[in-house]
Amino acid sequence: MATNGTEVVVGAPGEDIQGGNMGAAYIYEADLRCDFNGDFKCDGGDIDELQASLVGGSPDPDVYDLTGDSQVDVNDRNSWLELAGTLNYGAPYLLGDANLDGSVDTSDFNIWNENRLTNRHAWTSGDFNVDGSVDVSDFNLWNGSKFTGSQMLLLTNPLNRYFAFNLTEDAHQDRDLESGKGEGEDLIESIFSRW
Numbered sequence: 633m634a635t636n637g638t639e640v641v642v643g644a645p646g647e648d649i650q651g652g653n654m655g656a657a658y659i660y661e662a663d664l665r666c667d668f669n670g671d672f673k674c675d676g677g678d679i680d681e682l683q684a685s686l687v688g689g690s691p692d693p694d695v696y697d698l699t700g701d702s703q704v705d706v707n708d709r710n711s712w713l714e715l716a717g718t719l720n721y722g723a724p725y726l727l728g729d730a731n732l733d734g735s736v737d738t739s740d741f742n743i744w745n746e747n748r749l750t751n752r753h754a755w756t757s758g759d760f761n762v763d764g765s766v767d768v769s770d771f772n773l774w775n776g777s778k779f780t781g782s783q784m785l786l787l788t789n790p791l792n793r794y795f796a797f798n799l800t801e802d803a804h805q806d807r808d809l810e811s812g813k814g815e816g817e818d819l820i821e822s823i824f825s826r827w
């Protein structure tokens with residue numbers, strides 16, 4: 633599997649009946665700019681990394697600027713919520729959804745409550761306004777959207793959900809691979825080298 637940020641290539645190596653190497657690659661449209669840590673998912677690890685970089689004071693625009701203004705600020709965090717929520721649930725994540733499950737409810741309150749009055753800066757710890765602490769300001773954001781959710785879950789199986797984003801299969805390419813190049817990584821590299 634590989635991505636160039638807006639498309640994902642999934643390789644499926646195999647053998648034909650003569651034992652020769654061949655394979656298939658599926659290219660899916662997916663905006664994975666919200667995946668900062670390269671695991672092909674946009675989840676708590678990514679937003680926490682973004683918020684840590686913001687609170688730390690020297691975020692790298694090449695990595696974290698999602699709005700295209702060459703700066704990294706809370707607008708990029710908000711853009712992350714939009715990108716990742718749309719990818720995972722079909723609608724932006726709402727302020728207060730600490731566990732990123734698509735709804736703002738008591739589970740999120742409990743996370744905020746466990747971390748309140750601490751200097752934690754992670755979204756998944758309840759710092760919703762990115763000021764480096766968990767306090768009443770964050771509670772107010774949770775309170776403003778409590779008991780509402782992102783749109784209905786597209787799929788409940790996380791693996792299916794991962795592959796389900798914008799299910800437009802742009803291309804399905806069968807290719808013979810050179811002998812000894814039956815691995816998916818080789819296939820993916822060969823495709824990206826053509827771009």
Ligand SMILES: [Ca+2]
Nearest residue numbers: 667669671673
């Ligand atoms: Ca990620």
Ligand SMILES: [Ca+2]
Nearest residue numbers: 697699701703
């Ligand atoms: Ca920006």
Ligand SMILES: [Ca+2]
Nearest residue numbers: 729731733735
């Ligand atoms: Ca939630």
Ligand SMILES: [Ca+2]
Nearest residue numbers: 759761763765
């Ligand atoms: Ca806060």
